[in-house]
Amino acid sequence: MATDPRAFVAFIIILFMIFSPDPQPPVIPQRARVEDVLARERYALDVTNATVFGDLDPAHNKWLNISGFRNDTGFAWTYLDEFRTKADRLTRHALGAEYSNKFLGQAVGHSLTIYNNVSGVVHGGWARDDGTLAQQRPDFNISLYAPDGPFGNVPLTSFARNLTAREGNARIRFEEFDRSFLTETRRTLDGQAVHVARFVTAQIGIDSTDGSNESWETQVNGVHFLESGHMIMTTTSEKFSGLYGLPHVTSNPYYYQLAQRIVVRAINETITRQIDGRQRLSSPFTSNTDGTSETPFAIPHCELVLYLQQLPVGPELAEEGHQATVLHLLEDELRFPTGAAVPRPLDMRFSMVAFSPDCGFSIRSKGPPDEPVQGGNHLSGIKIEVEQQQARHHILFYIFVLSGQLWLLTRQMKEASTPSMRSRISFYTISILALGDGFTTMTFALISLFVPGLWVLLIATCFLAFLSVSFFGMRFLMDIWTIQAPERERRERERRAAAAAAAPAPISAVPPAVNTTDPAPAPAPAPAPPTTERPRTIDGGPVPIIVGSDQDEPLEDPAARTTGLPVPVTAATPTTPTSFERTYTFGALYTRFYFLLLATLFLSLNATSWPPTIRRFYFTVLAFLYLSFWIPQIVRNAVRNCRRALRWDFVIGQSLLRLSPFAYFYGYGSNVLFADVDLTDLSVLAGWLWIQCLFLASQEILGPRWFVKSRWVPPAYDYHAVLHEDEEGGNLPVGTEHTPASPVLASKSKEVQDNTKRVFDCAICMQEIEVHVHGPDSAPEGGLAGAGGLLARRAYMLTPCRHIFHAKCLEGWMKFRLQCPICREDLPPM
Structure with missing residues (x-):
C-alpha cells in the first residue's frame, strides 16, 4: 500500500516546528525600548504630581507639558469648558437636590441608591451633539502622525475610530478593581473608613444605525467617584497622555485630588511591574481592546474623553430611607453569596457624554434631560454577577437543547439501522446538522478561554456538542456514505457510458489497401488435427446468488454470475471500488468537512468586526443557509421517489431545537450578546423552516414528485399505481x-x-x-x-x-x- 505523500510532508513540518530552536529576541534594542518608555512615563508622572487644579485652562492659554495637552498639538481643547458644562448638567439631573453637597464631597445624611461596584455591562442609543465643537475643529498637521512603512511614511487621510454618523448604539463593559492601592478612602466623623473613589477600566463599543456602517471598539481607563456615582475616563496613547492628564478634566478641586491620588498610584504600580518584568507591554494603558501595544506601523486612532453619571435605582427596593442600605446588602450578596433572601437586582443606568479632542466629535446618550424618555432612556444594563447568573441559566437551557438533539439523533439512527432505510436519508442533510454541532463545539471552546467564571459549563456544553458530532453524527454519516456508495458508483458508470456513447468514433487516417490483382487460388484446407473431447460440465441448475445483509450491489459482473468464470479486467471494464477506496473517499470528505467548519468559524470571527449592517446581513444569511437542512432531503425524496425517510419526531424535534438558538438571539432582548430584537428576520427563518417541513409532509401524502416535472427526475417505479x-x-x-x-x-x-x-x-x-x-x-x-x-x-x-x-x-x-x-x-x- 502506497504512503500518502501529504501525510509525510505534514509529518516533516511538525518535526521541524518541534525541534527548531526558539529565536532569540534582540536584547539590547528591546531594553533600550523599555528604558525609553519608562523615561517617558516617569516624566509624565512628574508633571501629574507637580501640577494643581486649574493648570489646564485653554481659555486662558494654560497648558500641560505632556503629549496631547500642549498648545502646539492643535487639539480642540477649547471645547473642554462646554464638555464640563454638559457633564455637570447630567449630574444635576441625576442627583437632584442632593447634587451640591454630594458633588462637593459633603455628607447629606444618607447614601445615594447607586451601586458602588459597577462591574457589568450597559448599552443604549447615542446621538451626535457637537455643539460649538462644529465651529472649533482641531487644527493640526495629520501627516506628523503618519505611521512608518517599508518605503517611508504612509499617507493618512483620517484617523481610525473616527465617527461621522449622527446616531447609533453604544455598549460599555466596566471592570472595577477592589485593590487597596487603587481605592481612595476617607474617615467620617465617627471614625469609619468610607471608599470615595476607585480605579476603573471600560471597553466601549460604538455602532452606527444611520447607514454609515461605522463600528469600532476602544478601551478607556479612569476614576469612579463613589459618592456621586460619576466616572471620568479617557484613552491613552503615545500622542495623547490621557490618563496622566485625567485629573485636570474634573470640575472641582475635591475630585481633582481624588483622581490625582488614584492615577499616581496606578501609574507607580505599573512602572514597578515594568521594571520587575511582570508587565511586558510598552503601552500598559493601551486603548486596544485586545490588550496589545501600539506599533509604529499602526494607523493612529481618535482619542476619547468620557463622562458617565450613574442614575439612582427605582424606589421599589425598600421603604423611604432604607433603599440605599438594602441596595448595599443586595450588592454584597451578589458579590459574596451567602444564601440570604434579597430582592431581584435592578438594572444599572448611566447617562453619558463624550468628545474626541483630536477628531472633533461629541456624542451623548439618548434620554432626559436632552430628549424625552420615548426617544431613549440612556444606557442600562446588568451587573457582572447577574450577567453570569443569567448566562448559567441560558447555557443550561442550551445543554438541554443539545441533549434533545442527541436523543432524537440516536432514535433516528436506531430507526435507520438497515441499509434500505439508510439509503433513503440524504447525506447532506445530516452533514449540515453535524456542521452546526461542530460550529457549536468550536464556539464554546473559544468562549471558555475568555470567561473563566463559566468555564465548567462552557466546557460541558462543548463536550456534549463534540460528542454529538464526533461519536454519533460522523458515525451516522459514515454509515450513510458506505450504504450509498454503490448508488454513486452506478451513477458514475452511467455518466461515463453516456459520455462514451456521445463521443464520436475514431476514424483511421490510413485507408485500407485495395488489392487489384487477381486473387491466387486458395490452398486446400489441411486436415484437422485430432482433438480430444472436452469434458462436459454437469449442469447443476442456476448458480445461487448470495445477497449480503447490507444488500450492497454484487461486486462481480452479471456474466460471472451466470457462467461462474471471472471477468477479465480490461481498459473498457472499470473495476468496482473496494471498501478501502470507499473509506478513503470518505476520509477526504471528512477533511473537507472540518476545513469548511474552520473556514466558517474564522470568517464568523472576522465578521464580528464588520460594520453593523453588513455583520447582521452575514449572520442572517448564514442562519438561513443553516436552517435549510431539509432541502437536500426533499430533493433526495424526489429523485429516489421516496415518500418517507426520516421519523416525524426527528423532523419536528430537530426543527424546533435547531431554531431555538436563533429565537434566543433574534427574539430575546436580554441575550448575552445584547443583539437587537428583530422579529422580522426571526419570522423569515421560522417560516422558511416551516415551509420545508410542509414539503416533507406533502411528499408523504401527495407523493414525492408532486411539485416537479417528470423530465426533471429519473424514472422511478410507482408502488401505488392505479x-x-x-x-x-x-x-x-x-x-x-x-x-x-x-x-x-x-x-x-x-x-x-x-x-x-x-x-x-x-x-x-x-x-x-x-x-x-x-x-x-x-x-x-x-x-x-x-x-x-x-x-x-x-x-x-x-x-x-x-x-x-x-x-x-x-x-x-x-x-x-x-x-x-x-x-x-x-x-x-x-
Whole structure:
C-alpha cells in the first residue's frame, strides 16, 4: 500500500516546528525600548504630581507639558469648558437636590441608591451633539502622525475610530478593581473608613444605525467617584497622555485630588511591574481592546474623553430611607453569596457624554434631560454577577437543547439501522446538522478561554456538542456514505457510458489497401488435427446468488454470475471500488468537512468586526443557509421517489431545537450578546423552516414528485399505481381471474357489491385488501380521481412482479429486505 505523500510532508513540518530552536529576541534594542518608555512615563508622572487644579485652562492659554495637552498639538481643547458644562448638567439631573453637597464631597445624611461596584455591562442609543465643537475643529498637521512603512511614511487621510454618523448604539463593559492601592478612602466623623473613589477600566463599543456602517471598539481607563456615582475616563496613547492628564478634566478641586491620588498610584504600580518584568507591554494603558501595544506601523486612532453619571435605582427596593442600605446588602450578596433572601437586582443606568479632542466629535446618550424618555432612556444594563447568573441559566437551557438533539439523533439512527432505510436519508442533510454541532463545539471552546467564571459549563456544553458530532453524527454519516456508495458508483458508470456513447468514433487516417490483382487460388484446407473431447460440465441448475445483509450491489459482473468464470479486467471494464477506496473517499470528505467548519468559524470571527449592517446581513444569511437542512432531503425524496425517510419526531424535534438558538438571539432582548430584537428576520427563518417541513409532509401524502416535472427526475417505479383490467395495459396482481373460480370467491365478489373493487390477500399479514380496479370501459379519471382516490391508493402497494400487499406491511418489510416476500424478486427502493 502506497504512503500518502501529504501525510509525510505534514509529518516533516511538525518535526521541524518541534525541534527548531526558539529565536532569540534582540536584547539590547528591546531594553533600550523599555528604558525609553519608562523615561517617558516617569516624566509624565512628574508633571501629574507637580501640577494643581486649574493648570489646564485653554481659555486662558494654560497648558500641560505632556503629549496631547500642549498648545502646539492643535487639539480642540477649547471645547473642554462646554464638555464640563454638559457633564455637570447630567449630574444635576441625576442627583437632584442632593447634587451640591454630594458633588462637593459633603455628607447629606444618607447614601445615594447607586451601586458602588459597577462591574457589568450597559448599552443604549447615542446621538451626535457637537455643539460649538462644529465651529472649533482641531487644527493640526495629520501627516506628523503618519505611521512608518517599508518605503517611508504612509499617507493618512483620517484617523481610525473616527465617527461621522449622527446616531447609533453604544455598549460599555466596566471592570472595577477592589485593590487597596487603587481605592481612595476617607474617615467620617465617627471614625469609619468610607471608599470615595476607585480605579476603573471600560471597553466601549460604538455602532452606527444611520447607514454609515461605522463600528469600532476602544478601551478607556479612569476614576469612579463613589459618592456621586460619576466616572471620568479617557484613552491613552503615545500622542495623547490621557490618563496622566485625567485629573485636570474634573470640575472641582475635591475630585481633582481624588483622581490625582488614584492615577499616581496606578501609574507607580505599573512602572514597578515594568521594571520587575511582570508587565511586558510598552503601552500598559493601551486603548486596544485586545490588550496589545501600539506599533509604529499602526494607523493612529481618535482619542476619547468620557463622562458617565450613574442614575439612582427605582424606589421599589425598600421603604423611604432604607433603599440605599438594602441596595448595599443586595450588592454584597451578589458579590459574596451567602444564601440570604434579597430582592431581584435592578438594572444599572448611566447617562453619558463624550468628545474626541483630536477628531472633533461629541456624542451623548439618548434620554432626559436632552430628549424625552420615548426617544431613549440612556444606557442600562446588568451587573457582572447577574450577567453570569443569567448566562448559567441560558447555557443550561442550551445543554438541554443539545441533549434533545442527541436523543432524537440516536432514535433516528436506531430507526435507520438497515441499509434500505439508510439509503433513503440524504447525506447532506445530516452533514449540515453535524456542521452546526461542530460550529457549536468550536464556539464554546473559544468562549471558555475568555470567561473563566463559566468555564465548567462552557466546557460541558462543548463536550456534549463534540460528542454529538464526533461519536454519533460522523458515525451516522459514515454509515450513510458506505450504504450509498454503490448508488454513486452506478451513477458514475452511467455518466461515463453516456459520455462514451456521445463521443464520436475514431476514424483511421490510413485507408485500407485495395488489392487489384487477381486473387491466387486458395490452398486446400489441411486436415484437422485430432482433438480430444472436452469434458462436459454437469449442469447443476442456476448458480445461487448470495445477497449480503447490507444488500450492497454484487461486486462481480452479471456474466460471472451466470457462467461462474471471472471477468477479465480490461481498459473498457472499470473495476468496482473496494471498501478501502470507499473509506478513503470518505476520509477526504471528512477533511473537507472540518476545513469548511474552520473556514466558517474564522470568517464568523472576522465578521464580528464588520460594520453593523453588513455583520447582521452575514449572520442572517448564514442562519438561513443553516436552517435549510431539509432541502437536500426533499430533493433526495424526489429523485429516489421516496415518500418517507426520516421519523416525524426527528423532523419536528430537530426543527424546533435547531431554531431555538436563533429565537434566543433574534427574539430575546436580554441575550448575552445584547443583539437587537428583530422579529422580522426571526419570522423569515421560522417560516422558511416551516415551509420545508410542509414539503416533507406533502411528499408523504401527495407523493414525492408532486411539485416537479417528470423530465426533471429519473424514472422511478410507482408502488401505488392505479390498477387496470384490460387486455393491453392490465396490471392486476398475479393470479387474478375475471370470473370467480369457486363459490367462495363468488361470495366474496357479491359481498363487495361493486364491480370496480377487488379483494386480495396480503401475504405478509394474511389479511384481505380491498382495492379499486379500472375496467376496460371506465374513464381514466374515474374511481381513484381526486384527493380521496389518492389516499385510497396509499393503502396498498403493487410490486413490479405484480404482487400486492398492504402499504404498511410492505414498508415494514422493505426496511430490512429489498426483495419481494413472495417471489424474492429484487424491488426498487421506495
